[in-house]
Amino acid sequence: MPKNAPPVPVLNRKDHFPVPWDTYLVDRRTTRKPWAFFEHTHKGFCEFLYPVSGLITNTINGIAVNQKPGDLILIREQDTHHLKGSNFTYFNINFDLADLLEFCSSLKIDPYSNVRLRSILVGTNVCHYKVTDEQHINLTHSLNALFEHQQTPLGNMMFQKFLLSIMVDFIIAPTKQSVASNNAPLWLNDLLNHIADNIDLNLVVNDLPEICDRTHEHISRVFKKHLSCTPSQYLNNLRLEKAARLLVHSNQPILDIAYTVGFNNLNYFYKLFSDKYLLTPMKYRKKNTHIT
Structure with a gap:
């Protein structure tokens, strides 16, 4: 960032969202026209971004990623990003990273003993996960259900199931083809x-x-x-x-x-x-x- 550049805007969980939320909040956005969202960072929440159709350019920490179906990205609080695209539908799943850590604790998983979880917590690399065609079908179904049932007890239970599937399929024990980064030695x-x-x-x-x-x-x-x-x-x-x-x-x-x-x-x-x-x-x- 240039020395005299203005500070990057911070989206604060307390005042950014139109409705309060506890466990998660899902936004489903569809547009046929050119669309963009300004560069920003987060406070009090993280987000998964997943396009189910079309293409979005998601620039994260200065790295441009052309997201399309099959590209799941996690944006952490410490990340800075901005988006642009047209003719797409994407889901934005907002959640508190503390819930993910609590979920790990309930499963007796130490996040600092797993390279991929640890890189989420302390790294600056782009958290980019590849989704297979079969996984895409299941993920799209889960996201639509989360969107329809958010702010309900059923939705909260479905979100726990969603977190479990994300961790199993992409973070804890992914196949070699399902993660964008190389395996650690x-x-x-x-x-x-x-x-x-x-x-x-x-x-x-x-x-x-x-x-x-x-x-x-x-x-x-x-x-x-x-x-x-x-x-x-x-x-x-x-x-x-x-x-x-x-x-x-x-x-x-x-x-x-x-x-x-x-x-x-x-x-x-x-x-x-x-x-x-x-x-x-x-x-x-x-x-x-x-x-x-």
């Missing part, structure tokens, strides 16, 4: 599992080559390719996630929490935490203490 999965098991030991980036027998340069390239972040960013994100949990579920002083999770520089901890959560550690604790 086995050693990366082993390394990530080791990091998750030993993050409390204050691992640093310089420890990684010895753990996985790869060079710094090779590790950095593979992290960037599959996780869309550097090893340092990945480690810091895990530390920040742990700090957030400790802020909510413990009475430890913030200084102690920063040192506990591996930050020796308190100012650096405050900066990274505020950048990630848009709140200082103190304000985050006050806002979320009731979720114990």
Whole structure:
């Protein structure tokens, strides 16, 4: 973004939608004329976008994707995107990422132990999933049903079924043809599992080559390719996630929490935490203490 460019508009869940919603909200849009939606980002919600006919150009984080039937895209809160197209019908499924994480928890799935789920949470790559012809028929049927029954108990149950099918078919255990990105190498999965098991030991980036027998340069390239972040960013994100949990579920002083999770520089901890959560550690604790 140019230095003096205006800030990207933020669509806030609290005031963007014409009606309040809890579990999900589906928009089905059909147009025969040229149509466009301005560049924006989200606050308080994510969205799946899926065209059932025609073509839409969806530009996400500067990357233009020509979406057509068979192209399912997830837009996260941290993504910036804008759309344009004509002669199409598409569905827009708005939901809270916290519901997806809660759903993972109910299934005993750790989202940080799955490469694709982890890339959704901490990555910047485009979340683009390929849908087979058979899956397209089922997905279109599900989206029409979600649209017809939204804001009802039946619709909420159908949305849980929808999330399960999305996770099974495209995120947790997809076929090689069903995901746009390449599979991560086995050693990366082993390394990530080791990091998750030993993050409390204050691992640093310089420890990684010895753990996985790869060079710094090779590790950095593979992290960037599959996780869309550097090893340092990945480690810091895990530390920040742990700090957030400790802020909510413990009475430890913030200084102690920063040192506990591996930050020796308190100012650096405050900066990274505020950048990630848009709140200082103190304000985050006050806002979320009731979720114990």
